[in-house]
Amino acid sequence: MKTDINKLGLDVKWQDMTTGTSVVHSGSSAQFNTGDWRVDTPHFLEDQCKQCLLCVPVCPDSSIPVVDGKRVDFDYDHCKGCGICAKVCPFGAIEMRKGAK
Amino acid sequence: MAIRERLSGNEAVSVAIRQINPDVMPAFPITPSTEIPQYVSSYVADGLIDTEFVPVESEHSAMSAAVGACAAGARTVTATSSAGLALMWEVLHIASSDRLPIALALVNRALSGPININADHSDGMGARDCGWIQLYAEDNQEAYDNMVMAYRIAEHPDVLLPVMVCQDGFITSHAVQNIYLLENEAVKSFVGEYKPENYLLNAERPMAVGPYAVTNYYMEARRAMAEAMKNSAGVIQAVAKEYEGISGRSYGYFEEYMTKDADHVIVIMGSATGAAKDACDKLRAEGKKVGVLKIRVFRPFPAKELAEALKNVKTIAAMDRAESFSGNSGPMAAELKAALFDAKQYPDIVSMVYGLGGRDITVEDMESIYADLEAGNFESKGLPYRYINVRE
Numbered sequence: 001m002k003t004d005i006n007k008l009g010l011d012v013k014w015q016d017m018t019t020g021t022s023v024v025h026s027g028s029s030a031q032f033n034t035g036d037w038r039v040d041t042p043h044f045l046e047d048q049c050k051q052c053l054l055c056v057p058v059c060p061d062s063s064i065p066v067v068d069g070k071r072v073d074f075d076y077d078h079c080k081g082c083g084i085c086a087k088v089c090p091f092g093a094i095e096m097r098k099g100a101k
Numbered sequence: 102m103a104i105r106e107r108l109s110g111n112e113a114v115s116v117a118i119r120q121i122n123p124d125v126m127p128a129f130p131i132t133p134s135t136e137i138p139q140y141v142s143s144y145v146a147d148g149l150i151d152t153e154f155v156p157v158e159s160e161h162s163a164m165s166a167a168v169g170a171c172a173a174g175a176r177t178v179t180a181t182s183s184a185g186l187a188l189m190w191e192v193l194h195i196a197s198s199d200r201l202p203i204a205l206a207l208v209n210r211a212l213s214g215p216i217n218i219n220a221d222h223s224d225g226m227g228a229r230d231c232g233w234i235q236l237y238a239e240d241n242q243e244a245y246d247n248m249v250m251a252y253r254i255a256e257h258p259d260v261l262l263p264v265m266v267c268q269d270g271f272i273t274s275h276a277v278q279n280i281y282l283l284e285n286e287a288v289k290s291f292v293g294e295y296k297p298e299n300y301l302l303n304a305e306r307p308m309a310v311g312p313y314a315v316t317n318y319y320m321e322a323r324r325a326m327a328e329a330m331k332n333s334a335g336v337i338q339a340v341a342k343e344y345e346g347i348s349g350r351s352y353g354y355f356e357e358y359m360t361k362d363a364d365h366v367i368v369i370m371g372s373a374t375g376a377a378k379d380a381c382d383k384l385r386a387e388g389k390k391v392g393v394l395k396i397r398v399f400r401p402f403p404a405k406e407l408a409e410a411l412k413n414v415k416t417i418a419a420m421d422r423a424e425s426f427s428g429n430s431g432p433m434a435a436e437l438k439a440a441l442f443d444a445k446q447y448p449d450i451v452s453m454v455y456g457l458g459g460r461d462i463t464v465e466d467m468e469s470i471y472a473d474l475e476a477g478n479f480e481s482k483g484l485p486y487r488y489i490n491v492r493e
Contacts (some may be wrong), residue, residue: 001258010317014324019261020200021322022312024299028306095217 005031011071014096029078035063038081044073048093049056076101103281104346110143110241113280114180114266115140118249119150120288123204124175124295127155132218133270134208137180152178161184164192164205170366171201173311174300176252180268181205186224190231196263197232198326199311202255203263205233206248207369209290209422209473210270211458222268222371226397226423226432232326234264234333235400237370239356241278243397244268246350249283252292253340259332262473265292266492269372271459274471287347334401354403356395357410361384363392365474366411368437369420370396373455375463377420380467391471402436408444416474420489422456430486451479452486460490 003024007016018024049071056064056071063079065072084093109115118126127136157163164226171177171240177485182188186207209225211217221324225235234254238244240481244266245266251264268274283291284364299308314322319332321384334354358378361368367377374395384391396403419438421431434452441448453470455462466489473479481487 001261003299008318012321013329015320017318017321017325019325020198020310021312022199022299022319023309023312025307094301 003029004009008032020080033077034061035075035077035079037099038076038079040081040083040096040098041076041101042074042083043085043095043097046091047092050091050093052090054088054090058084058088060084102284104284105303106280106282107277107376108241108280109136109277110173110244111136111208111275111364112444113138113245114248114268115144116282117245117288118178118206119144120285121176121178121249121284121292122150122289123152123178125153125155125167125170125177125415126179127157127163127170127177127305128179129157129160131160131161131182131185133274134182134185134206135205142183148345161192164189164196167194167203168192168201169189169198171196171203172199172300173302174297174324177201177293179205180206181225182208182316183212183218186228190228193231193233193263194226196312198322200261200326200329201263202252202261204248204251205263205265207265207267208270208274209267218270219457219461220272220422221423221457222423223457225265225267226421226425229400229432232262232330233262233400234262234330234337235398236264236266237397237399238266238268238270238273239277239372239374239395242280242303242350243352244273245280246344246348246352248289249288250340250344250352252295253343254333254336256295256297257333258328260336262326262329262333267371272372274488275335282346283348290345291347293382294438306401313484328487330401332493334403336399351421352397354396354398354406355410356397358393358395360392360394360410360414362390362413364390364415365471366392366394366414367418367420367467367470368394368396368433370433371422373420373422376381376462377467379464380471383464384468384471389471389475392398395431399433402440403412403434404440404443407440407487408434410445411441411447411448412444414448416429416477417451418470418474419450420453420455422454422468424454424457428485434486449477449479451481454486455489462489466490
């Protein structure tokens with residue numbers, strides 16, 4: 001059974017597909033840029049942020065990294081631009097802008 | 102030591118399932134395959150096997166449960182017929198594309214409509230492009246033998262595709278015939294234990310089954326499946342060879358019955374082969390060079406081997422127990438013609454549709470087909486292919 005996901009990508013050959021397109025690994029989405037179909041993009045306005053961290057658990061794609069108890073800038077490789085974080089932010093510290101960047 | 106028995110086709114397949122003792126059987130009853138889940142559930146109730154029998158609410162659920170069970174890591178079997186297979190259709194593709202080695206005992210029956218419960222191959226032929234291996238049986242013995250061989254083919258690491266083990270409704274499924282069974286132990290050691298490399302219940306290696314594949318991946322996934330189907334051809338042969346060693350019965354992609362020097366050959370699948378063989382015997386006794394070629398493996402389609410076996414033949418009746426409404430021929434006939442065309446062989450081939458909805462076909466019918474082949478009478482009325490025993 002073929003299980004190597006490292007060769008998967010937009011130019012993968014059929015010989016390198018995993019058997020049944022299965023993914024025999026956990027946490028494998030870290031290896032794939034799934035943010036490339038984003039239409040709108042959240043922007044982190046750090047000086048407005050009070051570090052309440054309300055945005056972190058509502059992100060469906062775990063795209064708001066937390067380092068030493070503080071949120072840092074978005075993980076744009078995985079953010080789909082859904083905008084939930086911007087809605088939930090009480091301080092206007094996340095601004096949604098049109099476009100993928 | 103072989104066990105001499107007399108069993109119906111349904112019971113023969115059920116005995117094979119009992120001897121295999123699969124982990125899970127989700128099933129929903131439908132004529133004429135109902136007896137298979139019925140027998141298996143009685144084996145479970147009697148403590149003969151420890152299969153988890155799952156009575157589901159529909160065939161769509163039966164195949165869905167089979168997909169779930171097999172992905173979880175269980176050796177899985179189900180059975181159905183006709184409309185039941187049609188209701189499974191969506192999930193048949195899931196099973197094959199997820200590369201799950203499920204075995205399905207298909208008891209071939211006409212599809213509606215008009216609604217009819219009798220034998221024909223319209224269910225199996227309708228599912229021929231679902232990515233399943235398809236083995237068709239002539240009689241109870243072959244149905245049993247194919248079932249015993251099914252998992253060895255399906256679970257082979259170069260294959261990992263589901264298998265349909267097909268037999269004709271009522272004619273094979275309900276008629277009691279003499280049969281040789283293998284000892285329980287012989288089947289157990291031949292089939293072996295199912296040890297999937299990866300499975301959902303393996304907490305050590307979490308896995309995702311059946312993820313979405315965008316355009317960039319879909320064709321590559323299908324091409325990989327096509328390779329698995331191609332690989333299954335060699336595995337089917339190797340498993341048959343090994344099976345011959347324990348059973349004494351030899352199986353290939355097809356059976357050649359007096360075809361070696363034959364000018365006129367009937368190519369056929371399933372239970373009606375016997376009538377063709379009887380007619381062939383009779384005509385051979387009269388010195389006619391006739392033969393029968395019975396296709397056992399329809400998927401993968403043994404195109405090159407068929408062309409080789411038929412290379413000296415002058416005329417062929419390609420007989421389909423299914424109407425595919427192509428307006429040109431029956432489904433098997435179309436593939437046979439393509440196979441011979443690719444091999445640059447151009448015998449006269451007449452596509453014939455027979456036995457729909459359980460319509461009888463007799464030895465006399467087969468004799469008359471041979472007579473037409475010999476006389477070069479390929480006439481058909483109003484269609485490019487011929488309907489046998491239709492009133493017109």
